[in-house]
Amino acid sequence: MSDLYLGLFRWQAGADGRPHVLRHEAGPAVIPCPTTGRPLRVATIDANTAAICPSCATHGQGRFVSFDARTVVRTAVLPRMVDLP
Numbered sequence: 001m002s003d004l005y006l007g008l009f010r011w012q013a014g015a016d017g018r019p020h021v022l023r024h025e026a027g028p029a030v031i032p033c034p035t036t037g038r039p040l041r042v043a044t045i046d047a048n049t050a051a052i053c054p055s056c057a058t059h060g061q062g063r064f065v066s067f068d069a070r071t072v073v074r075t076a077v078l079p080r081m082v083d084l085p
Helices: none
Strands: 009-013 019-023 030-032 039-052 059-067 071-075
Touching: 019 039
Parallel strands: none
Antiparallel strands: 009 019, 030 039, 039 059, 059 071
């Protein structure tokens, strides 16, 4: 899991010794669309924010990436990306 969604996120040990996912400051500005492979320009990134998984409704820490075209979300509970409507 060193990739952390195409280099947008990175692991860092927290004060509690547990790994935390943070925004990778040197992450790419463009990544391929998870469904079509077309390049999408990254608009904003938010890591470790309270979230509810849109697929299973589980509460957890989410990582959000918004693009110029659309938004996708990946939660700690759901191991794949889910498109938001």
